[in-house]
Amino acid sequence: MPTAEPPPDGARRLSAFAQRLLALPPPAPTRSVRVADFRYGDLSGADFPVLAWRRAVNRVCLRRPARLRYDDPRGSESLRDALHGYLWRARGIRCTPERIIIVNGSQQGVDLCARLLLDPGDRFLFENPGYALARHAFAAVGGVEIPVAVDAEGLRTDGLRGEALAAAALAYVTPSHQFPLGGVLSAARRRALLDWAARGGGVVVEDDYDGEYRHGVAPIPPLQTLAPESVIYVGTLSKTLSPTLRLGYLVVPPGLERPFAEAKRLTDRHAPLLEQEAVADLMISGAYDRHVRSVRRRNAERRAALLAALATELGDSALVAGTEAGLHVVLWLPGIPADQEAALVAEGQAAGIGLYPVSPLYAPGGERPACAGLVMGYAALDAETVRRGVAVLAGLVVARNRSSD
Amino acid sequence: MPTAEPPPDGARRLSAFAQRLLALPPPAPTRSVRVADFRYGDLSGADFPVLAWRRAVNRVCLRRPARLRYDDPRGSESLRDALHGYLWRARGIRCTPERIIIVNGSQQGVDLCARLLLDPGDRFLFENPGYALARHAFAAVGGVEIPVAVDAEGLRTDGLRGEALAAAALAYVTPSHQFPLGGVLSAARRRALLDWAARGGGVVVEDDYDGEYRHGVAPIPPLQTLAPESVIYVGTLSKTLSPTLRLGYLVVPPGLERPFAEAKRLTDRHAPLLEQEAVADLMISGAYDRHVRSVRRRNAERRAALLAALATELGDSALVAGTEAGLHVVLWLPGIPADQEAALVAEGQAAGIGLYPVSPLYAPGGERPACAGLVMGYAALDAETVRRGVAVLAGLVVARNRSSD
Numbered sequence: 162m163p164t165a166e167p168p169p170d171g172a173r174r175l176s177a178f179a180q181r182l183l184a185l186p187p188p189a190p191t192r193s194v195r196v197a198d199f200r201y202g203d204l205s206g207a208d209f210p211v212l213a214w215r216r217a218v219n220r221v222c223l224r225r226p227a228r229l230r231y232d233d234p235r236g237s238e239s240l241r242d243a244l245h246g247y248l249w250r251a252r253g254i255r256c257t258p259e260r261i262i263i264v265n266g267s268q269q270g271v272d273l274c275a276r277l278l279l280d281p282g283d284r285f286l287f288e289n290p291g292y293a294l295a296r297h298a299f300a301a302v303g304g305v306e307i308p309v310a311v312d313a314e315g316l317r318t319d320g321l322r323g324e325a326l327a328a329a330a331l332a333y334v335t336p337s338h339q340f341p342l343g344g345v346l347s348a349a350r351r352r353a354l355l356d357w358a359a360r361g362g363g364v365v366v367e368d369d370y371d372g373e374y375r376h377g378v379a380p381i382p383p384l385q386t387l388a389p390e391s392v393i394y395v396g397t398l399s400k401t402l403s404p405t406l407r408l409g410y411l412v413v414p415p416g417l418e419r420p421f422a423e424a425k426r427l428t429d430r431h432a433p434l435l436e437q438e439a440v441a442d443l444m445i446s447g448a449y450d451r452h453v454r455s456v457r458r459r460n461a462e463r464r465a466a467l468l469a470a471l472a473t474e475l476g477d478s479a480l481v482a483g484t485e486a487g488l489h490v491v492l493w494l495p496g497i498p499a500d501q502e503a504a505l506v507a508e509g510q511a512a513g514i515g516l517y518p519v520s521p522l523y524a525p526g527g528e529r530p531a532c533a534g535l536v537m538g539y540a541a542l543d544a545e546t547v548r549r550g551v552a553v554l555a556g557l558v559v560a561r562n563r564s565s566d
Numbered sequence: 567m568p569t570a571e572p573p574p575d576g577a578r579r580l581s582a583f584a585q586r587l588l589a590l591p592p593p594a595p596t597r598s599v600r601v602a603d604f605r606y607g608d609l610s611g612a613d614f615p616v617l618a619w620r621r622a623v624n625r626v627c628l629r630r631p632a633r634l635r636y637d638d639p640r641g642s643e644s645l646r647d648a649l650h651g652y653l654w655r656a657r658g659i660r661c662t663p664e665r666i667i668i669v670n671g672s673q674q675g676v677d678l679c680a681r682l683l684l685d686p687g688d689r690f691l692f693e694n695p696g697y698a699l700a701r702h703a704f705a706a707v708g709g710v711e712i713p714v715a716v717d718a719e720g721l722r723t724d725g726l727r728g729e730a731l732a733a734a735a736l737a738y739v740t741p742s743h744q745f746p747l748g749g750v751l752s753a754a755r756r757r758a759l760l761d762w763a764a765r766g767g768g769v770v771v772e773d774d775y776d777g778e779y780r781h782g783v784a785p786i787p788p789l790q791t792l793a794p795e796s797v798i799y800v801g802t803l804s805k806t807l808s809p810t811l812r813l814g815y816l817v818v819p820p821g822l823e824r825p826f827a828e829a830k831r832l833t834d835r836h837a838p839l840l841e842q843e844a845v846a847d848l849m850i851s852g853a854y855d856r857h858v859r860s861v862r863r864r865n866a867e868r869r870a871a872l873l874a875a876l877a878t879e880l881g882d883s884a885l886v887a888g889t890e891a892g893l894h895v896v897l898w899l900p901g902i903p904a905d906q907e908a909a910l911v912a913e914g915q916a917a918g919i920g921l922y923p924v925s926p927l928y929a930p931g932g933e934r935p936a937c938a939g940l941v942m943g944y945a946a947l948d949a950e951t952v953r954r955g956v957a958v959l960a961g962l963v964v965a966r967n968r969s970s971d
Contacts, residue, residue, distance in 0.1 A: 218623050
C-alpha cells in the first residue's frame, strides 16, 4: 500500500478553473418556508403535463431502436426537426436543424459558449445587474467582466463605442426580458449592439429564457432574427415544462456548428435521448403548443394576483418593474436602503416567506441599486398563497419604512 | 442594421480550448451495415427493461413534488442513497452519498476531472492504447499526454518512477478491464500506481466502465477501495441500461466534493431528475440488480457465441485477447500488417460488417501495434448475427493472409 501520505485535502492541486470557480459567491441556499416562497425559476408541479408526458414516454419506449447507441452530439434528429418548426412559429427564427444544438438546459449552452469563445483574460460584456450563473460560467473560464448598466429599455448601449468594449469577445444579453430588471431592449439599442458585434467580430449570446411569456404586449422577435451570423440564441424548456428536465437548445451561427457539436460530444456525448424524443413527440402531436398556451394562461393569472396584492398591500411604498414579460417581477422598496436588503430577507425567512434580494445580481465593484429590491417569482404559487405571502411582506416593509423615517 | 460585415466564419475567434478540440482526430462515422456491426459500446434494444422502466417513470411522475426546482448539483438524494448501497454490494466501495456526484454519463465525469485537475501544459498519464474520448477530454483542456504502455496485466508501472511521470497531475486507468486490450491490473501494479499517486499528490481517475461483467473470474475490487483518498472512481449506467440514458457517477476523494459539485452546477445545474429518480426506483425495488443479472447472462451467451465462432472460423490466424471481462474482445491478426488495418475495415464495410480498428486508440507518436487488430463489441448482437458476421470477417482475413504470404 502507499508508502507516503497523500497531500492533505486542502493542499490538493486544483486547476486555475477550479480555483476561480471556488472563489465565486455561493448561491442562495434552498430553505423551506411556511407561507410563500417567491423563489424565481421554480414552476408548479401541478402544471406539469403528466398524462401527455407519460403517454409520450411510453410511445418512445415502444419504438426504441434495435441498437442503443450514442447519438448525434447535436441531439436527436426528431427533436431538432420539431424545434426547427417550433422556433419559426413561436419566435420567428429561421434556421436549419443542423444549426440547432440540444443542451442539458440553458446553463450548459452558456458554459459551452464560455469554453469555446473565451480564453483567460478575454473580456465579456455583461448586463449589470444580470443573471449570476451565466456571469459565473464566463468568469470561471477566466473571462474578465465588463459590466454594462441596464435601465428600463435593457442594456445601455451608449457606452459600447469605448475601446475596452470594442475588444470584448462576447456579450451576454437577455433582450426580450432583461434579467432581472425586466426591460425590453429597444430597437435602437438592438441596432447598436449588433453594430458592436459586426465591428469587432464579437459574438452576442442571447438568452431567451422566458420568451414564451408576454403579458398584453406584442411578442418581440429575438435579436437572432436580425443577425443570425452574429448571435448565438439560447432557449430552454425549463420555463414551460420543468427546470428538472435539463433540456435547452442553442441556435448557432453558420460555421459554429462543428465546434459546438464537438464540444458537446467531448462534454457528455449528447443530451439524454429518451427525454428528447418525448419532447419531440409532444411538439409533433401539438401537445406542447397546447401546454404552452395553458401555462401561459395560468401564469398570467398568478401574475395578476401578485400585481393586485402588491398594489393593495404596498401601494406607494413599492415600485414594481419588469411586469410585461416572464415569470417574475422586481419589487423596489424606496423607503428601505439597499444595505438593509439582507435584513429584510432574514425577517422574511423568520416570518415564513422566501425573499430573494436583487443586490447579489450586480457586478462586484460596479453600480449598485439605490434602494432595497426583491426578485419575485410567482410561477410555483397559487393566487391565495401569493396574497398571503404579500401580506406578510407588506407587514415587514411597513415596519422597516417606519424605522427608517 | 449592422454597418460592417461580420468576420468570415473561418476567421471567427475561437478559444484555445476550441482550437485544441478541433485539431483532435474525428470519431469513426456511424454507418449502417447489412450483416453484423461489431461496434463497441452499443447495447441491444431488446435488453432494455421497458416494462420496469415505464412503471418506474410512471411512479416518479405521480409522486412529483409541489414545486419543480433546481436540485442538488450532486444529483438526486434518492439515487445517491441507492448507489451508495449498490456500490457497496456490487463493487465493495464504501463511501458516503455526499461523495457521489451524478453525471451525464462517464464522459462528463472525465471532462469534469480534466477541467478541475489540469491546467494547460500539465502532464497526464494515459494508457497506450487507451480510450480515445477520455484522452481527448484531457488533451482539449491543454493537458500533455504521457503515454504508458499496457500489456496483458494492464498498465506497465515499471516506468512510473521517472521524473516526468512523477510530476504528472493525473493518471487515467481502466484497471478492472483495460480498454481496449482487456488486461486486469495486477496486485503489484496496483500498489505501484497508488505509490505514484501518494508520492507526487497525483490523482488516479479509475474508469470502471464495464465492472458488472466478469466471465468465469472472481470480481476484482476497484482501485478506489485501496486508496479512496487518491482515486476518483467513474461508473456508468451505459453498459447495463443504455448509453442513450446519459447517466454515470463519480465517487470523489474526501475534500473534492465541493469543487465537483460547484463544477457540475456551473456546467449544467444537475443531471435530469426524472431519469435519476427512475433509476433510484429500480435500484430500491431490486429490479436493477435483477436486470444486471439478466443482461450479464445474455452477454455471456453472446460472448460464448463470438469466441466459438472466432475459434471455428479463424483458428490460428487470430489471437483473441481481453476475454475475461466486459463486452468486447480484441482480435489480433498476426498475418496482417498493422498498416493494412484500414483496408480491412473498408473491405468489411463493403462486405456488410462493421469493423473497428485498434490503431486509432494508440497515442500519436508512441508505441504501435505489431499487426492489425480489431476491437469487437458483441452486446448488441444475437448469436446468429455474430456467427454470420464472423464468417464474413474470416473470408476477408484469409484472403489478406494469402496475399501477405
